[in-house]
Amino acid sequence: MTKKRAGLPPQWEEVFAGRSMRQVAAAAGIYADRVSRFVKGEGVEEGTAELIADALGIPVKKAWELRGEPIQEPFTLPRKAQRLSRSQRDAILRVIDGMLEGRDDKSTDSTRENPGLFLVSAADTLAAQKGRTQADIEDEEADRWDGVDPPAPDEGV
Known part of the structure; x- marks a missing residue:
């Protein structure tokens, strides 16, 4: 069992596998506050989600689901x-x-x-x-x- 990290929502603990938000941010090439905002469900860009998912080794769809937001199909006009x-x-x-x-x-x-x-x-x-x-x-x-x-x-x- 991994140690609970401060500020990390429980659904993310297994995915982070003991890594800190700073470590994931460094692997993604972004600032740690962007990782924190993403895992807490705050506003981020689509590209940020992709970078974080890649750094965690999970599909971006899984990252959105962990946030509580099912991935939406691309929006197209009629x-x-x-x-x-x-x-x-x-x-x-x-x-x-x-x-x-x-x-x-x-x-x-x-x-x-x-x-x-x-x-x-x-x-x-x-x-x-x-x-x-x-x-x-x-x-x-x-x-x-x-x-x-x-x-x-x-x-x-």
Whole structure:
């Protein structure tokens, strides 16, 4: 039986086989805090999981399962997504990037309720649905005005 190591969740003890997080980190070529964050279930990148799994001599799928996260199949969009315009695709990619950034930030910034979701505004999403960028919409709105601002609501007409 191996000696219990401080900070190591019980499900990882057999896999670490008496090695410290620093030893595993050195074998993986990463900092020990990344190993610690991974085994504790905190946010890390996919590449980090692969490096740790290799250093431990286990499949990456097993490493994710030990974290309590079953490996997910690769995400693919439906075939009809090919009909999306370039700006619609860009909007979707920005949403995905924002969600992933928010997920990775959870370990460092727990004060924001929904980190990452603010990156794409409703106007950007609406513009993307119409196949236009927010800049396109702003340009169109600017072209509608003849240079005279409408009266403020309290000034009357």
